[in-house]
Amino acid sequence: MMPPDAEDRLDAAIARVASTLSDGFDPANDVAILIREAVEIAEAFGDLDGTEKKALALAFLGRVIDECFDSATPAIEKMVEDLDLPGPEVLERVVWDPLLKSIAPKLLRPALKASLPQLIDLVIDASHSMLEVNR
């Protein structure tokens, strides 16, 4: 059973995710927002215990990343182009950039997904004031 305000909470969180993804998926800028909203979405389901909420948040993030990762191509290619790679610029343009553009998504996607459980734990710890950070 969902708490009375849970439906609105869920709807608002999903709207924020949709708004974040509406212009494509930018791994560098969007992941933190998606993690926050995934936890919010899982929290809306009051009948789930902590383990189930974490599993739901992770499954949601995994599904979103899988579905949206193709739209991350321009952002990843921009990251590659901004790198200062060894050798003269012509080598960078002709060899490194095309090579990295084809490899980077294959590296980035599993790396991103592998980091999610720890990042969710971090968000939960922060929300429970379990981090001591001097501002």
Added chain:
Amino acid sequence: MIEFAPPPSDVKIIELPNRTAPATTRIARPETLRLRSRLNDVMARLHAKLDDLGEDQAVADQLDPKATRMACAAFKLEDLEDSDDAA
């Protein structure tokens, strides 16, 4: 050569499971099914929201100042008014 006698008719022959048979299908736990259903619900809502935003984006593109300038360059309001009169 030793010959085995056929089993007596009252002996129940136990058939051993075939080890080469494919593994049985995993049965999802009720908790897993519940979570999967929630996830599918959330994803369906997200897809619906993205579709709505897609329509909004199309409207926003029409209201884009650059598109307005292009429309102004392509058509003169007076011309359109005249064509209405002609119709």
